[in-house]
Amino acid sequence: MTIRQPVWPWRRAAAWLALLAPLFYLSYGLANWLAAQRAANGTLPSVVFDWERQIPFVDWTIFPYWSINLFYGLSLFLSRSRHRIDRHAARLLTAQAVAVSCFVLWPLQFSFGQPAADGAAGWLFAALRSFDQPFNQAPSLHIALAVILWDWYRQFTPRVWQRWVLHLWTLAICVSVLTTYQHHFIDIPTGALLGVLCVWLWPLSPQPALWSCWRVRADRQRLKLAACYATGAALLLACAFGAGGVALWLVWPAVSLCIVALNYVALGARGFRMDRHGNMHWSARCLLAPYLLAARVNACWWTRQLPARVEVRPGLWLGRRPSEAEWLAAGKPALVSLCAELPLPAAVRQRSRCLPLLDLVAASPQQLGRMARMVQAQRHAHPDGTVWVCCALGFSRSAAAVMAWLLRYQPALDVVQALALTRQARPQLVLGPAWLAALASMRRTPDSGEPP
Structure with missing residues (x-):
């Protein structure tokens, strides 16, 4: 049986490039023109530190500076996934829109001029000055695009040496905005922030974009x-x-x-x-x-004098998010994490399942049912049925998950008994009326049998 490779969607990539490229030069040029009009009526501000005047002008760094144009256009044609191409283009488009908006609303000016350059570098500087002016500073769109392209090209560079080439190329671009006298330092962290925001906002995975998850809660x-x-x-x-x-x-x-x-x-x-x-x-x-x-500091402070885990039932442990050393010392148990804000150590993830929940917010009965099924699945997955249920402190989310399992798979227990049993093992647990009401509602709801 042969597996058909997805058709290369080059037309989609070309359509995105046909939109993005003209939009880049038109919007960027418009922001430059507006800033020039303001500069004609008075000096635009600059955000510059004294030490920046010690940065040398290195004309040959115009080559990595310009190289981003090539990698920008090429990037859209590398993937065979329409979804990934669309998300990558959305990142580029978002960076463009936000940066240009900042240039218009908060125009800044580069505060010292560029020395003359000769040869091929001089030709590239002349080409750059034909459409660029000493405006459009913070956030640096160049840096934002470099971050986005770096994350995009990582999926096509599986080997270690390829990754290092990619890292060095990105670093060269970031340094070049200073050594070509195109940007002041403040533009680099603000540009990097914009790039990371775009990557965060538009996942390349099949997950929904974050903006589509926007639901205002009245809780x-x-x-x-x-x-x-x-x-x-x-x-x-x-x-x-x-x-x-x-x-x-x-x-x-x-x-x-x-x-x-x-x-x-x-x-x-x-x-x-x-x-x-x-x-x-x-x-x-x-x-x-x-x-x-x-x-992390808060979790360490509140649990500094407590054991990392306690046993509620044979093979059922409740506790804080473990370190790798604590997990190894416990015999590499299966893990269920309910923590949205603290990632698990890399070595622990091989035996872990995570249902991210917001801290200090009670879960829904449906989420509690899923927690119970996840704990049960992890107990079956481990050779001796040992599972460590954790959150940041081990006081509420993980305690509720343990109670949910007790109520679902120990049907003789009611909410009061399950709470007493869990509190006996972990006296510090904090489960308010909202948690207990959700647990009671979950107990009355038949198990849907859906996978965790």
């Missing part, structure tokens, strides 16, 4: 938590732009908290981009890094 607890995170983001932004200088790095944790707030308001656990084995996508790791660090 009071979720709105309260979202308001707390949004307030923190606003305070950090005020400090960043009020103090300036090094304080501008506070924009990163502000963006991180803003995304967490959006997750609670509308995106749900999908906004953390956690897969079914507890691995968080690299774009979410980068965007949420300050929040993830705080979440």
Whole structure:
């Protein structure tokens, strides 16, 4: 039996290129023209640090700078998946729209001129100046596109040396925006942030795009938590732009908290981009890094004097998210994670299943039923039936999953008995009325038999 390869959708790729290429030059040129009109009536601002004047002008770096044009056009023709081509094009289009909007709303100017260049480098600089001007600074669209293309080309570079070539090429492009005197430093992290946001927003996998998961929840607890995170983001932004200088790095944790707030308001656990084995996508790791660090510290603090796991029933363990060393010391048990905000260690994922849930928010009866089936499936998958059910602390989500399993597969127990049994093993558990009501509703609902 022969497996037919998907037809190469070159017409679709060509159509996207026919849209994106003219749009790039038209919108980019329009933003340049508008900035030039403002500059004619007064000097546009620049965000530049004193140390940037020590950066040397290296004319030959115009070659990696220009190379992004070639890789941009070629990228659309490499995949045989229509879905992936569409998602990649959506990333490019989103970066273009956001960057140009920033150029129009907040125009900046490069503050010192370019020295003369000779030879082939000089010809490329002349070609660049024919349509580019010292505007369109932050966020650097060049950097944003480099990040998007780097993530795209990774799927076509399976070998180690190919990956290193890709990494070095991306690094050369990022450095070239400084050494060709096209951008100031502030444009690089802002451009990288835009690129990572586009990758986060448009998964290449069959998962829905995050914007399609937007559903505003009226749940009071979720709105309260979202308001707390949004307030923190606003305070950090005020400090960043009020103090300036090094304080501008506070924009990163502000963006991180803003995304967490959006997750609670509308995106749900999908906004953390956690897969079914507890691995968080690299774009979410980068965007949420300050929040993830705080979440790790918080988990360590609250569980510092507690055992990593406790036994509720023979072979059924409840606890916090384990480290690799704790998992190995426990004998490599099967794992069920309910944590959306903290990924599992790489070695642990081989025996793990993850159902990402938002912290401090009660699950639905349907989700609790799925938790119970997932725990049962993992018990069957492990040779001796040992399974470790975990979340960040082991106080609520994982405790509810253990109770859901007890109620589903130990039918003699009711909610009160299951709670007492779980609390006896883990006295610190926190399950409020919303959790208990959902558990009671799940117990009354017949098992659907759907796969976990």
